[in-house]
Amino acid sequence: MVKESKRMLVKLKLPRKLVNKLDRIARERGIRRGRLIASLLADWVEYYVEDRFEPFSMRLDRMGVIDKLLGEIVVVRMIKGEPYCDYCKSFTCGHARYVKKLYSRKWKKILMEKMDLEDDSS
Numbered sequence: 578m579v580k581e582s583k584r585m586l587v588k589l590k591l592p593r594k595l596v597n598k599l600d601r602i603a604r605e606r607g608i609r610r611g612r613l614i615a616s617l618l619a620d621w622v623e624y625y626v627e628d629r630f631e632p633f634s635m636r637l638d639r640m641g642v643i644d645k646l647l648g649e650i651v652v653v654r655m656i657k658g659e660p661y662c663d664y665c666k667s668f669t670c671g672h673a674r675y676v677k678k679l680y681s682r683k684w685k686k687i688l689m690e691k692m693d694l695e696d697d698s699s
């Protein structure tokens with residue numbers, strides 16, 4: 578979906594210990610170092626960005642999210658009631674947080690509608 582031209586090669590001189598830690602986390606999650614760093618930076622920059630996310634598709638157990646910062650459509654699945662990001666392999670990234678927020682709103686709406694229905698029947 579993302580053309581190569583949308584990606585830039587950035588050279589960073591980072592402390593070796595930090596890079597080693599990042600590599601270990603990336604390996605444990607099974608994602609590339611570049612993806613981990615891009616996700617972490619996007620999460621951090623998110624607070625300075627107007628609208629990073631947009632819902633792409635929504636089902637009860639999974640949601641597609643457009644991440645405008647990363648230029649990707651990211652799939653977040655519900656695992657044991659918690660959003661899990663397939664892109665970052667994480668429960669705690671910005672994508673998972675965004676979906677958690679949306680789902681709690683959606684569930685609130687569903688519960689309210691259900692309560693309304695029950696009110697009608699009584």
Ligand SMILES: [Zn+2]
Pocket residue numbers: 616651662663664665666667670671672673
């Ligand atoms: Zn993510």
